[in-house]
Structure formats: C-alpha cells, structure tokens
Amino acid sequence: MEKNGREQGQCPAETLLKQLSGKWKPQIFRIAIAEPVRFNSLLRQLEGSNKQALANALKEMEEQDLVQKTVIKIKPLHIEYKLSDRGKLLIPIFQQLELLG
C-alpha cells in the first residue's frame, strides 16, 4: 500500500482519490471528522451498509493511515476508530470537497 503516488510515477492525485473513494469511505471519513466512532454505531448510521462493507472499508482506511483503531478495554470491549494524524491533515481538503460537491 503506497502513501505517495510519486513513488510509483503515477498521477499523485489518483492515489489519494482512490484512498478516499469507494461506496462507504467518504461517509466514514465525514463521520469520523466529528468524533471517534465505534463499529456498530457506524453500521447503524450508514443505512444500507453491512458488516463486511464496513470491515473492508475500515481495514483499508487503517492500512492507508487515514484512521486509527483503538481497543478500549471496558466491559463489553469497545473498538474505536478515529482519524490518524494523516487523516487529520486531509480534513481541509475533504471540507473543500464537501463545499464543491
């Protein structure tokens, strides 16, 4: 998984667009900007989605260093997803996309 398009001689924008695209990623990103989210909460918020879809999206977003997964060791073991430092760096551009979309 590359983090920089220039390293493969591609169009760098393409790399980032690919990381933010997909059926559920933009919505996950938007929700995670506001506050950390847990798996089932996300599942309930994203109508029409399903466990597999979210698991895939979250795993990819974690691999691409967009979100950070944290295990919270309380009673029924919560797993929290929040934006990573790189993810936070992308907030302004995401907000621009929201404005122009």
Add this chain to the structure above:
Amino acid sequence: MEKNGREQGQCPAETLLKQLSGKWKPQIFRIAIAEPVRFNSLLRQLEGSNKQALANALKEMEEQDLVQKTVIKIKPLHIEYKLSDRGKLLIPIFQQLELLG
C-alpha cells in the same frame, strides 16, 4: 447525473469524489489542466488505456460538466476536450490532491 450531492441528501464529497475517480479520469483531468487535448493524443499519452475506456471517461466527464467538447472544423475534423468552467473551479482542489497524494 447530479451536480450537487446535497440535492440527494448524500455526503456531498462523495459525489465529487465519484466524478473524479475511475481508472483514467484523474490523469485526463491533470492533462486537461495544462492544455486542451484531442482524443488520439490522450490515447497515446495514457499508456495501457484504450478507446473505449477514454470514450467512457470523457463522456462521463462531459455529462458531469468537468470537460467541454469542441468540434474543430479543420481538415481531418479534430475534437478538442478542455476543462469547463466548473472543471476550472476544481483545479485548486485537484492541485491540493496532487500535493497530498
């Protein structure tokens, strides 16, 4: 084809991300920022692409008002694609994507 995500109650960024994504669209957009392009020129510049891929991408980008198609009535009839006004509006955000990608 919608131009504004808010009109369908979706994540607005999602609409724009979808319009800019796809195997060839980012590269087409980047090339078209620099100067108007013709079909076969694009085909030659995008290694691994094919007529169908480009025809699809260009048609969609035209429908989404990202590029403008112009028929140039010279000898062997050229067709030129350049950024539309809306497309030009997106240049800054695309350049940001290039920087961060």
Add this chain to the structure above:
DNA sequence: TCAATTAGTCAAAAAAAGTTGACTACCTGA
C-alpha cells in the same frame, strides 16, 4: 446457563467497472 451485545470472518453471489477486438463513418491526399 441463556440471551444479548460487542466486533468481527468467510464463502458465494451479484453488480459495477474496465478491457479487448472488430467494426463504422468521415475526410484527404496519392
């Protein structure tokens, strides 16, 4: 012990996106 909640995994099917190769149509110069 049983049901519910947490957060997933797995395999298969369905849908969407991308590729391939043949074909069309117009115009021009030889």
Add this chain to the structure above:
DNA sequence: TCAGGTAGTCAACTTTTTTTGACTAATTGA
C-alpha cells in the same frame, strides 16, 4: 479508388467491488 488519419461504437469478456447470509468468539446481565 484506395490507404491512412480523424473519432468513435458495439458486444463479449474479464476483473474488481459490493452485497448477502451464515458463522465465530468474548463478555455481560438475568
């Protein structure tokens, strides 16, 4: 009139992405 360049279309195929439904595993409260 025939070859070559322009810009495509079409149907079939392959690949990738997304969905569906069943299943797992740990923990908790009744």
